[in-house]
Amino acid sequence: MKHFIHIIAIIYFSFNVVNAQIDNNENMEKAGTAAAQFLKIPYDSRGSAMGNTGVSLPGGIGSIFWNPAILASIEKNEFGILNANWFASISLDYFGLAITNGRFGVIGLSILSLSTPEDNVTTIYQPEGTGEKWSALDLSIALSYARDLSDNFSIGGSFKFIQQKIWHASAHTIAGDIGVLFITPFKQ
Numbered sequence: 001m002k003h004f005i006h007i008i009a010i011i012y013f014s015f016n017v018v019n020a021q022i023d024n025n026e027n028m029e030k031a032g033t034a035a036a037q038f039l040k041i042p043y044d045s046r047g048s049a050m051g052n053t054g055v056s057l058p059g060g061i062g063s064i065f066w067n068p069a070i071l072a073s074i075e076k077n078e079f080g081i082l083n084a085n086w087f088a089s090i091s092l093d094y095f096g097l098a099i100t101n102g103r104f105g106v107i108g109l110s111i112l113s114l115s116t117p118e119d120n121v122t123t124i125y126q127p128e129g130t131g132e133k134w135s136a137l138d139l140s141i142a143l144s145y146a147r148d149l150s151d152n153f154s155i156g157g158s159f160k161f162i163q164q165k166i167w168h169a170s171a172h173t174i175a176g177d178i179g180v181l182f183i184t185p186f187k188q
Contacts, residue, residue: 035164035171036138036140036162036164036173036175038112038114038138038140038164039112039140039162041092041114042054042065042066043062043065043082043084043092043094043112044060044062044063044065044066045062046060046062047062047065047066054066054067055067055070055179056070056181057070058070058073058181059073059074059075060074060078060080061074061078061079061080061096061097061098061108061110062080062096064096064098064108064110064142064144064158065110067156067179067180067181068108068144068145068146068156068157068158068177068178068179069146069154069155069156069179069180069181070146070154070156070179070181071098071106071108071144071145071146071156072105072106072146072147072148072154072155072156072181073148073154073181074098074100074106075100076100077097077098077099077100078096078097078098079095079096079097079098080094080095080096081094081095081096082094082095088116089116089117090114090115090116091113091114091115091116091117092112092113092114093111093112093113093114093115094110094111094112094113095110095111096108096109096110096111097109097110104147105145105146105147105148106144106145106146106147106156107143107144107145108142108143108144108145108146108158109141109142109143109144110140110141110142110144110158111139111140111141111142112138112139112140112141112142113137113138113139113140114137114138115135115136115137115138116135116136116137117135118133118134118135119133119134119135120132120133120134121133121134121167134166134167135165135166135167136164136165136166136167137163137164137165137166138163138164138165139161139162139163139164140160140161140162140163141160141161142158142159142160142161142177143158143159143160144156144157144158144159144177145157145158151183152182152183152184152185153180153181153182153183154180154181155178155179155180155181156178156179156180156181157176157177157178157179158176158177159174159175159176160174160175160176160177161173161174162174162175
């Protein structure tokens with residue numbers, strides 16, 4: 001009797017799985033339409049090493065990426081440079097600068113670039129190349145400001161220019177980030 005019940009259960013669940021796949025008529029028209037996905041790539045090793053939890057780590061030029069309010073915790077002028085070579089010769093470059101002025105707050109500038117080297121344009125009929133070249137470039141330039149409003153509370157924001165280029169096509173936009181940081185009085 002146990003074998004019979006197991007066989008019936010297997011047939012029942014197998015039929016449902018197959019039926020679910022047959023009835024799948026999901027529309028894939030929007031595949032590949034999201035823009036500026038390079039902005040999700042963390043370039044701060046400290047926050048990345050902690051499982052992308054850099055939104056509340058005090059100090060460091062990488063805080064522009066995680067939370068612009070954290071810039072207020074920087075006590076001295078600071079800059080950072082990153083060059084990372086990815087697969088397929090993709091290059092990730094970052095430059096960050098933070099200038100602090102005691103009572104006024106902290107001003108930050110960051111430039112993030114993701115680029116591919118120039119390559120041959122190929123087609124089905126010309127797999128060796130058409131003689132044209134293509135490349136891609138994603139660029140973000142951010143101007144940030146942060147200030148402590150009290151010993152435990154700071155606020156910050158960034159204004160970004162974002163541009164993407166690939167072969168003959170390009171697009172650009174502006175964006176903004178706003179962040180706050182509240183340091184709780186609880187002991188850790």
